[in-house]
Amino acid sequence: xxxxxxxxxxxxxxxLWWLKARQPGPIHxxxxxxxxxxxxxxxxxxxLAHLAEVAAHEMLALDLAALGGNPLTDPTVDVPTAExxxxxxxxxxxxxxxxxxxxxxxxxxxxxxxxYMAPVKDDYAAYRDCRRPFYDSLEQSLRLGAAHDxxxxxxxPFVKLWKQDIVALGLKLGVxxxxxxxxYEGLRPACGVCDACCERLAAFAANRACDPLAYAxxxxxx
Amino acid sequence: xxxxxxxxxxxxxxxLWWLKARQPGPIHxxxxxxxxxxxxxxxxxxxLAHLAEVAAHEMLALDLAALGGNPLTDPTVDVPTAExxxxxxxxxxxxxxxxxxxxxxxxxxxxxxxxYMAPVKDDYAAYRDCRRPFYDSLEQSLRLGAAHDxxxxxxxPFVKLWKQDIVALGLKLGVxxxxxxxxYEGLRPACGVCDACCERLAAFAANRACDPLAYAxxxxxx
Numbered sequence: 142x143x144x145x146x147x148x149x150x151x152x153x154x155x156x157l158w159w160l161k162a163r164q165p166g167p168i169h170x171x172x173x174x175x176x177x178x179x180x181x182x183x184x185x186x187x188x189l190a191h192l193a194e195v196a197a198h199e200m201l202a203l204d205l206a207a208l209g210g211n212p213l214t215d216p217t218v219d220v221p222t223a224e225x226x227x228x229x230x231x232x233x234x235x236x237x238x239x240x241x242x243x244x245x246x247x248x249x250x251x252x253x254x255x256x257y258m259a260p261v262k263d264d265y266a267a268y269r270d271c272r273r274p275f276y277d278s279l280e281q282s283l284r285l286g287a288a289h290d291x292x293x294x295x296x297x298p299f300v301k302l303w304k305q306d307i308v309a310l311g312l313k314l315g316v317x318x319x320x321x322x323x324x325y326e327g328l329r330p331a332c333g334v335c336d337a338c339c340e341r342l343a344a345f346a347a348n349r350a351c352d353p354l355a356y357a358x359x360x361x362x363x
Numbered sequence: 364x365x366x367x368x369x370x371x372x373x374x375x376x377x378x379l380w381w382l383k384a385r386q387p388g389p390i391h392x393x394x395x396x397x398x399x400x401x402x403x404x405x406x407x408x409x410x411l412a413h414l415a416e417v418a419a420h421e422m423l424a425l426d427l428a429a430l431g432g433n434p435l436t437d438p439t440v441d442v443p444t445a446e447x448x449x450x451x452x453x454x455x456x457x458x459x460x461x462x463x464x465x466x467x468x469x470x471x472x473x474x475x476x477x478x479y480m481a482p483v484k485d486d487y488a489a490y491r492d493c494r495r496p497f498y499d500s501l502e503q504s505l506r507l508g509a510a511h512d513x514x515x516x517x518x519x520p521f522v523k524l525w526k527q528d529i530v531a532l533g534l535k536l537g538v539x540x541x542x543x544x545x546x547y548e549g550l551r552p553a554c555g556v557c558d559a560c561c562e563r564l565a566a567f568a569a570n571r572a573c574d575p576l577a578y579a580x581x582x583x584x585x
Contacts, residue, residue: 203465204424208472234471238464238508242457243425249456250430270508278507282500286460286492 142196144169144248145257146240149186151341152259154321155311156299157193160257162314167196169253171244175233176206179327188320201243205233237270238279241295245283257296263304263340273300304340305347312350319353330355366391366470367479368462369420371407373563374481376543377533378521379415382479384536389418391475393466397455398428401549410542423465427455459492460501463517467505479518485526485562495522526562527569534572541575552577 145160147153147170160168170193172186183200190198237260244256260271269275276295283293299307311318323341324331331338333356345352367382369375369392382390392415394408405422412420459482466478482493491497498517505515521529533540545563546553553560555578567574 199429201429202424202426204426205468207421207423208468234468234510235464235505235508236468238504239461239468242460242464246427246430246456246458246461269510272507275504275507278500278504282460282497282504283457285494285497285500286457288456288491 142167142169142251142253143255143257144171144244144251144253146244146259147172147186147190147198148259149182149184149189149322151304151311151316151318151321151323151344152261152299152307154189154318155307155314155316156257156259157189157195158311158314158316159298161193168193169248169251170195170198171247172198172200173203173240173243174200175203175236175240179322179324181327181329182322185320185322189317192317192320199247201247203239203243205236205239208233235270237268238275241276241279242283245293249287254291254293255296256294257298259299260297261299261302261304261307271300273297276300304344308344308348308350312348317353319355321354323354328357330357333357364389364391364418364473364475365477365479366393366466366473366475368466368481369394369408369412370481371404371409371411371544373526373533373538373540373543373545373566374483374521374529376411376540377529377536377538378479378481379411379417380533380536380538381520383415390415391470391473392417392420393469394420394422395425395462395465396422397425397458397462401544401546403549403551404544407542407544411539414539414542421469423469425461425465427458427461430455457492459490460497463498463501464505467515471509476513476515477518478516479520481521482519483521483524483526483529493522495519498522526566530566530570530572534570539575541577543576545576550579552579555579 143160143164143166145157145168147157157170170190172183174183187198241256241258248254248256264271276297280293280295287293323337325335325337326332331354342352365382365386365388367379367390369379379392392412394405396405409420463478463480470476470478486493498519502515502517509515545559547557547559548554553576564574
């Protein structure tokens with residue numbers, strides 16, 4: 142049995158399809174309702190978990206909105222555009238650490254010790270909690286903090302891949318990218334101009350592939 | 364500026380008074396609403412934070428009830444009595460790790476990097492996340508996962524003290540123990556028979572001191 146943190150975005154969805162292809166055991170998908178402004182992300186995660194026929198899909202609540210000051214949870218803060226290149230502004234402090242630990246708490250109740258997460262190389266610069274040394278340390282914290290000795294592992298097989306490598310892999314695996322959500326603006330059709338949309342479109346363009354997602358008219362080409 | 368995780372129990376309340384006596388800077392108290400069955404714990408924390416005149420008292424939500432199967436959050440599970448000695452049954456997986464990380468996320472938004480927590484020696488056997496090696500590892504995870512390099516520290520000055528040492532210290536510091544909450548049953552007057560009440564009464568008895576808390580008739584003596 143394994144578990145995966147599934148956000149409903151491209152990276153974790155590709156990881157889910159990759160995991161399905163590599164190991165036949167039951168997979169528990171875990172999504173975190175962290176007060177994100179755009180509920181569409183969670184709806185996508187639920188649909189994708191269903192499509193992947195996971196053994197269980199758990200939605201865990203974590204009130205990060207109370208921390209404030211972040212555009213992903215706070216409607217008074219603008220989202221960064223590609224132009225502003227302020228990826229750092231979307232950092233919720235220790236977000237991945239909280240997600241991983243909450244997921245681990247769920248795993249502990251199910252006897253699961255293998256948790257998969259999908260940090261990718263593109264996030265490396267802005268988000269230090271997307272780097273492997275951080276996950277090595279977090280694994281150690283889980284092992285020391287667990288109720289019993291257990292070989293806790295946080296697997297991050299995509300940590301050295303760029304988003305365009307993810308898309309290349311996902312296209313081979315038949316990932317239903319049209320069901321994933323990326324747009325920071327929470328729009329569907331996607332806005333096509335925010336940082337996240339631009340990165341996504343660039344990843345498809347690098348693969349000379351067409352993104353099956355619908356975009357606002359005239360915004361699909363970079 | 365420092366922050367402290369304040370549960371409203373004896374240990375963290377004593378730590379708050381200890382901290383007030385040792386350093387003059389502003390203290391942010393953080394309490395976690397983790398879906399505990401007994402809201403009285405959070406009410407006590409709020410009252411104690413007010414009495415201690417902290418700079419701020421933040422209540423952060425964390426939905427551990429969704430994980431289920433634990434007597435502290437799940438009304439269908441019995442609380443352990445002193446007789447049953449099943450302290451292990453009250454373990455919410457990675458509870459302290461989640462609390463510390465959520466508190467750290469709050470601290471990060473305030474520019475605080477010193478977080479105080481009150482694990483004590485009595486919890487050492489049953490709760491591995493009350494041991495210092497765990498906190499050393501967690502500190503390292505915070506340093507590696509933080510948005511910027513910062514000397515994150517989780518201070519646990521009571522980790523080698525027994526509960527009776529805490530009470531001895533708190534009596535000197537004038538801790539208002541009558542305002543703290545301990546009883547697993549969530550009763551006020553306290554039940555006096557659950558594991559937590561028994562430990563508390565034993566700690567006062569070891570100090571030849573009288574617990575100012577009200578107990579159900581006839582239950583105050585061990």
